[in-house]
Amino acid sequence: MDAFTIENYLRISLTDVILVMISTILIVLIAKKFFWSKLVAFVEKRQQLVQANIDSSLALKKEAEDLKDQYDKQIMSAGQEANVILENARAQATQEKKQILSKAQQEAVLLKQKAQEDIEREKRNAQNSMKDAIGEVAVDVAKRFVADQMDEETQKKYVDDFLSEAGDKSW
Numbered sequence: 001m002d003a004f005t006i007e008n009y010l011r012i013s014l015t016d017v018i019l020v021m022i023s024t025i026l027i028v029l030i031a032k033k034f035f036w037s038k039l040v041a042f043v044e045k046r047q048q049l050v051q052a053n054i055d056s057s058l059a060l061k062k063e064a065e066d067l068k069d070q071y072d073k074q075i076m077s078a079g080q081e082a083n084v085i086l087e088n089a090r091a092q093a094t095q096e097k098k099q100i101l102s103k104a105q106q107e108a109v110l111l112k113q114k115a116q117e118d119i120e121r122e123k124r125n126a127q128n129s130m131k132d133a134i135g136e137v138a139v140d141v142a143k144r145f146v147a148d149q150m151d152e153e154t155q156k157k158y159v160d161d162f163l164s165e166a167g168d169k170s171w
Contacts, residue, residue: 131163134163135159135160135163138159138162138163139155139156139159
């Protein structure tokens with residue numbers, strides 16, 4: 001045997017190559033006979049599993065896109081509904097404002113009419129009070145002047161006639 005040297009170690013011999021090839025072929029034939037079907041079945045099973053994962057992820061992606069589209073439609077619909085609600089509220093507020101203003105104007109007109117009526121009534125009362133007071137004064141004055149010549153009923157009759165004529169004229 002040769003001594004071990006680096007040149008002997010790196011050298012490739014034909015017998016070594018043939019032995020390695022024969023052993024490799026034997027290993028491949030044995031593996032094919034006993035393990036090839038299991039290896040192919042494992043690879044096919046793994047391939048089916050990967051394809052199933054891909055298919056399910058595509059289905060989930062499509063479902064998510066559909067849900068997103070549905071939510072987008074709902075959001076747009078909600079926005080439109082909000083606009084309709086706001087428009088209805090504005091219209092109702094405008095209508096209520098008109099009703100309140102109309103009612104306030106009617107109440108103001110009624111209060112004005114009532115005040116006018118109160119003024120007229122007070123004016124008539126004042127006129128009547130003044131007539132009575134002037135009548136009493138006139139009667140007292142007339143009594144003094146004509147106390148001896150006329151009786152009291154005649155004097156009152158003259159005063160009432162005078163006041164009724166004076167009452168027809170505006171004060």
